[in-house]
Amino acid sequence: MPARVPEKLIQAEAEVISKAPPVDLSGYTRVRQEMVAPPFAPVHDQVATGGPKIIEITLETTERLMTVDADTGAEIWALTYNGSVPGPLIIAHEGDYVEVTLRNPVDSVFEHNIDFHSSTGALGGGGLTHVFPGEETVLRWKATKAGVFTYHCAPGGEMIPYHVCHGMNGTVMVLPRDGLKDGKGNPLRYDEVAYIGEQDYYLPRNEDGTYKTYAVAGDDYADSLEAMRSLVPTHSVFNGAVGALTGDKALRSKVGSTVLMIHNQANRDTRPHLIGGHGNFVWEAGSFNDAPATNLETWLIRGGSSGAAMYTFEQPGVYAYVNHNLIEAVLLGATAHFVVEGEWNNALMEQVVKPHSFET
Template sequence: MKYRAFTCAAALLIAGCAQAPGGSTDWKVEPDPDIVNFPLENAESVDQELVAPPFLPAHEQVASGPPRIVNVRLEIIERETEIAPGVFVWQMAFNNSVPGPVPVVFQWDWVNLTLVNGTTDTVRFQEPVQNTLLHNIDFHASTGALGGGELTKVAPGQEVGLLWRAEKAGFFVYHCAPGGTMVPYHVVTGGNGAILVLPREGLRDGYGNPVRYDRAFYFGEQDYYVPMNDDGTSLRFDNYASQMGPTLQVMRGLVPTHIAFNGQYGALTGDIRLEAEVGETILMLHSQANNPSYPHLIGGHGDWVWPYGKFNNRPDEGLESWDVVAGGTAAAVYTFKQDGVYAYLNHNLIKAF
């Protein structure tokens, strides 16, 4: 079966006005020692209510105070989903979503995570739930302990806590990584998402000028390796664990059977397309936890693109397409100048149509 992916069409209509080059030639901002050394015991604790992609939780774009402790809750659910007509996959879904939701914090904040391996009595998002396998989480944004993976292994019906500090600014992948072949199996069945760590001073363009966005959208690209019947339908399984062996056999060929944005075909097109107003600036966030990707906005550009989604790197200006490395991200802004429909896709076009 050939590669398949549906494009994301976004009616993002914008009349932009260009900002004159300016700002400091010394682009790097040195960290404030008072912020870096701010004591944990003095930090305010706040709860963040996560939302399903492609949207992000309400957040400030510039830090208004000292580092905080941001409390987030991720609930892991094993669920069967029809990702394409007649094609069913048991997914590992953070908060009942593929990809998982995007926590938003500032650099030098602390992330206080509660991770739940769901059963019907412990999750809020779907019933009945009866997970079958061990799960955990590896934050690419964190330091040490395998990104937290070594500290967060959790059995069905249990929960675990993890406190870590966001020392680097950028858009970072997180994913399940319980060990051995379960690592790629969990990732390619949806067990991944991303976290946004904003610079405390906010985003800046290549001249050092502030960049502000009106909306932010998250495109999580997912490759699937589905055991298929000869008639183009998928094999069906009783649960997430029983699907694993046949899926691993397909994975060893390294060729995805299906590729989709945000979990399933057509998730961001048609009646559920993304919309914005003419004159708005949109932050486009993209992750791919397993394969490279090459985002492109048909009819638009990346006005500013942060290499590999990392905000302490000077952004590139006016790109037509940009890179996402395997297990990595991209971040770009574009101010839309005309009304109409714009298609966001992976410009490896064999995978896009």
């Protein structure tokens, strides 16, 4: 969608929608899903209980100044859902409805909307959710396909890449009603969810190479478009900033725990790799209706999609989870750490001889 949809087509679509018969929602139970900040997941059942649900959520389009890299002074007026990059993880089961209240605060600069790759019709909901500052709207869509899917802002024209590359994207996970399964139909369960959003930023620079700063959201618009045309990101980071998932912010786990790693990249291809571990089960293209690949070393997440991988930790220590374009991992910021507690197993790996000098 390179430009805004013509007004007459929007009006024609609205007329078609207005004539559609109402949906019979009898038998559906309404539940409220409280959004939580990444890398965490909202409370949910891995196997659906009871009948289908209408899952009510609220997303607020918050525009906020964020530090991308404290060491270089890089910052951005991020465009976000609920204040985080990526936006919160939304979880439903196949056959549920997701009912989203999208709210744009009165002090915002921009119009916003939301395109759910997991939904069907009206530009993924993008055609029905345009909200100007001070407005809110409610969209309900049915989760007809199981998997992990990107959502993002798509106001139209150049504003689409501008909003996406300023952090306005996230993931919906639609679980099969009977839970995840391997390729033979055996159930798969996880103990933890690690929700990782990989964000490419294109930050304008001054002539001396330092990063430009701006007083308010939107002031960087022309400079950002020029920087984005290079197709070369200044940063490729996990969860909004360099170091957002390392050090004292590292992900924590234990030997024997199974983690479901959900990875979103709304704009560019990426190659997740868990150094010291594997993707025991990987839904590389995101579809839970397809059998997962097994025992992958590195997997591909296509730009504009989410994927998922499951791994059970077998050794303690620090595991680096990286984009295995190592230039992006090391130089641009696409690195996270899992700190895993437990007992070391020499049968899996043993240092037979410690490093020492030798004679030639």
